[in-house]
Amino acid sequence: MAKAVIAGNWKMHMTCAETREFAAAFRPLISDLPDDRQVLIAPPFTAIPTLSRHLEGTGVAIAAQNVHWDEKGAYTGMVSAAMLVEHGVTHAIVGHSEPRKYFSESDEQINLRARTAQKHGLIPILCVGESLDQRETGETERVIHRQIEQGLEAVDPTRLIVAYEPIWAIGTGKTCAADEANRICGLIRGWVGHKDVTVQYGGSVNPATIDDLMAQSDIDGVLVGGASLDPASFARIANFRVSATV
Numbered sequence: 001m002a003k004a005v006i007a008g009n010w011k012m013h014m015t016c017a018e019t020r021e022f023a024a025a026f027r028p029l030i031s032d033l034p035d036d037r038q039v040l041i042a043p044p045f046t047a048i049p050t051l052s053r054h055l056e057g058t059g060v061a062i063a064a065q066n067v068h069w070d071e072k073g074a075y076t077g078m079v080s081a082a083m084l085v086e087h088g089v090t091h092a093i094v095g096h097s098e099p100r101k102y103f104s105e106s107d108e109q110i111n112l113r114a115r116t117a118q119k120h121g122l123i124p125i126l127c128v129g130e131s132l133d134q135r136e137t138g139e140t141e142r143v144i145h146r147q148i149e150q151g152l153e154a155v156d157p158t159r160l161i162v163a164y165e166p167i168w169a170i171g172t173g174k175t176c177a178a179d180e181a182n183r184i185c186g187l188i189r190g191w192v193g194h195k196d197v198t199v200q201y202g203g204s205v206n207p208a209t210i211d212d213l214m215a216q217s218d219i220d221g222v223l224v225g226g227a228s229l230d231p232a233s234f235a236r237i238a239n240f241r242v243s244a245t246v
């Protein structure tokens with residue numbers, strides 16, 4: 001059985017000083033994690049060295065929030081895969097709905113990012129998900145299918161995580177109902193075409209919803225925004241309880 005993957009995406013939060021405080025509080029709370037799960041945190045680029053130093057020995061892996069598709073060059077403000085690997089980063093989020101929206105990232109660019117990440121040994125975490133409008137007009141499945149098909153062209157499905165993040169659930173406090181999240185994660189698994197691919201759910205995951213989400217058959221982990229900024233909340237999520245009936 002592959003490990004569950006519990007990932008935190010800090011977005012544009014956390015200075016280095018705040019990162020040190022987080023790590024000091026978080027460390028003791030995850031000292032007894034069962035070994036059926038992997039914890040990842042994606043801090044801002046500037047906090048990567050601080051976080052990896054202060055969580056050394058805990059088993060928590062470090063992810064990047066994005067990665068450029070080219071090896072190097074005149075791309076002001078961007079960070080390459082080799083630069084991330086040099087800092088011990090093992091995973092890279094690609095295709096999050098925020099850069100899709102604010103920086104007009106296309107499926108083609110996202111695909112190139114995922115391919116470059118894999119070329120450098122990073123595991124891409126491809127985010128997919130529909131807007132409220134798309135859900136209400138019955139386009140959810142078509143939109144996600146397209147994001148998967150275009151985003152994963154020539155990507156190795158054995159070194160990949162896909163995160164289902166419905167846009168309407170991100171930062172809104174409206175976690176998608178666990179059975180519906182499970183249904184979409186199951187569809188994603190089929191579209192990826194590799195039954196062992198890790199499929200996460202993301203969108204307002206919190207300590208109150210985590211156990212129910214992780215009890216679902218097709219949800220292999222979560223991608224957590226807001227609740228990953230608080231050491232106690234994120235530790236409770238990482239320490240999710242597996243229900244006895246599952």
Ligand SMILES: O=C(CO)COP(=O)(O)O
Nearest residue numbers: 009170171203204225226
């Ligand atoms: O976008 C997300 C993680 O990538 C989810 O964010 P929230 O958990 O704050 O809804």
